[in-house]
Amino acid sequence: MRRPTCYPVKRMKNTDCFNANKDAVLRKWTEAVYALYPLETRGFVRTSSDPFGNPAGDMTRQAAEVVYDAITGEDMVIDAVKTALDRFVKLRAVQQGSHGQSLGVFFLMKPILRELLLPQMAENGKLGAYLTVESRLDSLTLLAFDMYVAARETLAESRITEIRNQHAQLTRWAKKNDISISQER
């Protein structure tokens, strides 16, 4: 039966869809990140909510929220996103694993988005908007890549600075006396 034109089909707004799925996406993504840890320790990062007693869990939860808000098009100041992601990216930059594995955690959100958001948005004719969400996730990963590289560079610089600092006075004394340190030692 043909619908009367005065009653248009009520379509779900993008924001309604994003808000409705937010909690589920965040929960699934944080679970996916926690699942990267060994089975014996996963329960702890998942259940303890103390930001100082379980900092890794807290950093992951904070990152999840920021990532989701950023990719679903909430108005964002880039620096604020970077500040909010900073701890999580720095943690990934020093935890064991390949660099791809460390940073690729952001891509773990894609299958979750495809499971939860994609069907609803496709049904409402919002496929273009959905693809923008995925593209924003790619942008955010690139942003995180810059931060990751900066963190690794800080590590490398710290090693050099520390070597220099350990002998700072000795070097100064050696220069003053015009002798080499190796001779002295």
Added chain:
Amino acid sequence: MAKLPTPEMLIAGRPAFPDQGWLDVKPEFTPGSFCYPAKKDTMELLHMPHPHEWDPAAEDWNLPENWEQILCDAFAERLEKHRSLKLFMDICVRCGACADKCHFFLGTNDPKNMPVLRAELLRSLYRRDHTMLGKLLGRTVGARGWDKDVVKELFYYAYQCTECRRCSLFCPYGIDTAEITMIVRELLHEVGLGTHWIMDPVKNCSFTGNHLGIQPHSFVEIVEMLADDCETVTGIRPKTPFNKKNAEILFITPSGDVFADPGIYTFMGYLMLFHELDLDYTLSTYASEGGNFGSFTSFNMAKKLNAKMYAEAERLNVKWILGGECGHMWRVLNQYMDTYNGPTPANMIQPVSPVTGTKFRNAASTKMVHIAEFTADLIYHNKLNLDPGRNDHIITTFHDSCNPARGMGLLDEPRYVLKAVCNNFVEMPENTIREQTFCCGAGSGLNTEEIMELRMRAGMPRGNALRYVQQKFNVNHMACICAIDRATLTPLAGYWAPGVTVSGLHELVANALVMKGEDKRVMDLRQEDLPNVDADEPTDSEENASDARGEDQ
């Protein structure tokens, strides 16, 4: 040929349920996860057992032929010698109270970094050879035998424990996991396995006095350079008395504070304070290292290096010893020194402050006073002229160094001093300070650059708490009372909370200290301009002098 895996296949490669139990998962010796090995000639010079060349990343560690017998015998000997060790092996009920208290665990999420399971690595060996059930039932009751992979595993995890003792604070039985780590390191040394960053300073301290092996005359010259720097800042060149017989006090501090940035500024602080008090004290070129690198090696090595303190106190005929800001030096002093090298030489007496007359009854046995106690007492008796306004550009927090905090309960004295010399003080969150303080991540000989990555993840809980107060309260400085902290918190803050500087307590004391006859302070001890100070504006004392001259005219 295969299809390119999806990102989730690449990233989430871990099976949902592991195909091995936690005890069977072996560590991977990847660069950045282990310390460089001690050099063979270093170990030979120190007469350490079985010196040899080896590489932690190699398959074969070149262990001596009868390595298993050596380790079994050494373990049995220590169980016999240390009743506490036997108790720690027997009484753990694996309640897990310690499990999530270790900073290494929080940073790595490696189950074997839970203190309970780290200790279980040794306990499983204990069960096989020293318990009836273990002998009969083997793996069923968590017993296992030695093999070369077990040795590697012990090395990997014994050097992922900073002996900070945070876990023991939460143990209902009071098991000191740090002492278990110490024993594991001792056992590893029995088969020639040690690390360069620990053994090189042990050698240097053994032969030359200080951890870099600098000859006495050069050591004195470097200290004099620091006195020159004090003069640049204040116009007053503090005294640098060395090896002065019959001085009242012998001052011993980590030699790192003489050589390393930013520790040198703390050392300058000591010189200025003692000069201002006109203290009858002496430094020593023989006991020129307070830090005890031997305590990261074995009890015997710790005892040997510690012995220099009383030997020098006797030779110089001093009355008591004042100790600088150091971590493990104070753990050794407070917990082991009496047993190692006590009683004190006959010339030593219970310390009494020559300025305030305070008797330090807490030091009646060791005859050693911590400088934070000494200075707190001076401030309490109003003996120092302080201008905390000079530190007003600093909003500081305080990192409780593990050993003074948990090893000797030194919690309030440094805070008392800090609040007297800085107007802006903020505590970090409650479960990260005082007895519950998080380690810097690089104590107990792990402060070496090749494991910087490991240090950053181990120090993450401390860095995280620091970052919190930085963002919430604009904290831009962290004070501490440990030389290793000063070295290791600097890169840690640079990584987790960039913009926060690190210093010792007495650097801030000296910045605030108004010395008699000093020039107007326009820069701090680091020779950085003091903000809000007009170099041309006369000081109060100069104004008074000018007024007096005016009256004369």
